[in-house]
Amino acid sequence: MSEPLVIRVRNALAGVVNPASGRNIVAEGAVQGLSAEPGGKVRFALQIDPSAQDEAARLLDAARKAAGAVSGVSSVSAVATAHAARGPAATPSTARPAGGHDNPLGLKKRPRIEAAAETLSGVRHVVAVASGKGGVGKSTLAANLAVALAATGRRVGLMDADIYGPSLPILFGLKDKPAMRDGKIVPPEAHGVRAMSMGLMVSEAQSLAWRGPMVMGAVRQLMSDVDWGELDILLVDTPPGTGDAHISLIQSKRLSGALIVSTPQEMALADVRRGVQLFRKTDTPVIGVVENMAWFELPSGERQYLFGRGGAEKAAAALEAPFLGAIPLYPELQQASDAGAPLAARRDHPAAAHFRQLAEKMLDFVDTQS
Numbered sequence: 441m442s443e444p445l446v447i448r449v450r451n452a453l454a455g456v457v458n459p460a461s462g463r464n465i466v467a468e469g470a471v472q473g474l475s476a477e478p479g480g481k482v483r484f485a486l487q488i489d490p491s492a493q494d495e496a497a498r499l500l501d502a503a504r505k506a507a508g509a510v511s512g513v514s515s516v517s518a519v520a521t522a523h524a525a526r527g528p529a530a531t532p533s534t535a536r537p538a539g540g541h542d543n544p545l546g547l548k549k550r551p552r553i554e555a556a557a558e559t560l561s562g563v564r565h566v567v568a569v570a571s572g573k574g575g576v577g578k579s580t581l582a583a584n585l586a587v588a589l590a591a592t593g594r595r596v597g598l599m600d601a602d603i604y605g606p607s608l609p610i611l612f613g614l615k616d617k618p619a620m621r622d623g624k625i626v627p628p629e630a631h632g633v634r635a636m637s638m639g640l641m642v643s644e645a646q647s648l649a650w651r652g653p654m655v656m657g658a659v660r661q662l663m664s665d666v667d668w669g670e671l672d673i674l675l676v677d678t679p680p681g682t683g684d685a686h687i688s689l690i691q692s693k694r695l696s697g698a699l700i701v702s703t704p705q706e707m708a709l710a711d712v713r714r715g716v717q718l719f720r721k722t723d724t725p726v727i728g729v730v731e732n733m734a735w736f737e738l739p740s741g742e743r744q745y746l747f748g749r750g751g752a753e754k755a756a757a758a759l760e761a762p763f764l765g766a767i768p769l770y771p772e773l774q775q776a777s778d779a780g781a782p783l784a785a786r787r788d789h790p791a792a793a794h795f796r797q798l799a800e801k802m803l804d805f806v807d808t809q810s
């Protein structure tokens with residue numbers, strides 16, 4: 441089957457280069473609210489620099505033409521919008537005394553209490569990756585999805601908010617304590633992704649003693665005291681289940697959506713339901729459910745459904761959430777994860793194609809969000 445229209449249009453728009461930046465208009469995040477109706481009606485907005493009117497008009501025209509040339513497109517409605525005014529990321533407002541729940545990462549600074557809107561001001565979309573229980577491969581999937589997203593040219597960040605079981609340092613092969621700049625943590629870049637984990641800031645022994653308010657403070661600090669810079673997507677690997685970290689994320693009012701990871705077992709339905717309900721109750725769109733460890737492929741090509749077949753897809757259908765596809769079991773995925781070399785980066789491995797497809801569905805979702 442050919443790719444969905446909206447993806448083909450996005451790919452066509454990615455062929456339009458903004459001479460001012462030298463980057464294509466999709467990669468630089470100028471294309472917003474892209475949608476394609478089944479009849480072929482395409483809509484999007486193009487963020488332009490209002491100080492360069494002529495250039496902007498030419499760029500909009502080029503974008504319209506590129507979208508219009510895609511087969512299946514019947515009409516293109518594109519509007520230009522001025523750059524959203526973005527204040528500096530670090531606008532100090534009222535400050536509270538340092539320490540305690542406000543500064544569990546122990547940064548040498550007075551914590552800044554920022555308005556929710558100012559936190560992550562350079563980040564376009566924040567997406568939570570969640571699961572009902574641990575061990576379903578949520579961290580593995582988040583890390584590989586981040587790598588696959590970055591390979592499409594988007595600017596991607598990955599925040600490991602699993603306070604009690606951080607796995608990003610291993611998955612990405614990170615060891616060093618991150619540098620600080622202007623009182624903020626600089627996330628190291630690995631595999632094309634800006635990455636930050638609780639595991640790089642505090643020892644396991646330290647964090648195990650934390651209770652709810654400390655966990656919530658730490659998640660807030662990962663959002664406001666890390667210099668994420670400009671990102672198209674920030675994926676957040678959350679702890680298993682639904683708890684304090686999820687609540688902090690929801691309270692930040694910055695989530696564009698949540699991705700739920702499940703294994704195929706029938707039992708998974710109850711877990712998936714809890715996750716879906718938490719996000720829905722708080723008006724966070726559920727982007728969809730992904731089934732991990734769906735099957736194991738024998739050398740003959742035959743598929744062995746070790747944990748039952750299609751459980752996550754059934755769960756998604758029962759909850760009226762989109763089913764985003766399945767990732768098979770690959771022993772190499774586990775080996776690559778332990779070695780700090782995400783398999784999504786290895787184009788020759790079939791797992792990479794699965795993560796690429798998932799990345800496209802994710803972009804499909806965020807590109808249709810305003």
Ligand SMILES: Nc1ncnc2c1ncn2[C@@H]1O[C@H](COP(=O)(O)OP(=O)(O)O)[C@@H](O)[C@H]1O
Pocket residue numbers: 571573574575576577578579580581607680732733767768769770771772773774775777778
């Ligand atoms: N599709 C897969 N194929 C093989 N191993 C996988 C797959 N997904 C995850 N794993 C392995 O399963 C274990 C648990 O995965 P992890 O991502 O840590 O789960 P979670 O974050 O949900 O607790 C890890 O050892 C990981 O390498």
Ligand SMILES: [Mg+2]
Pocket residue numbers: 578579580602605607
């Ligand atoms: Mg994990």
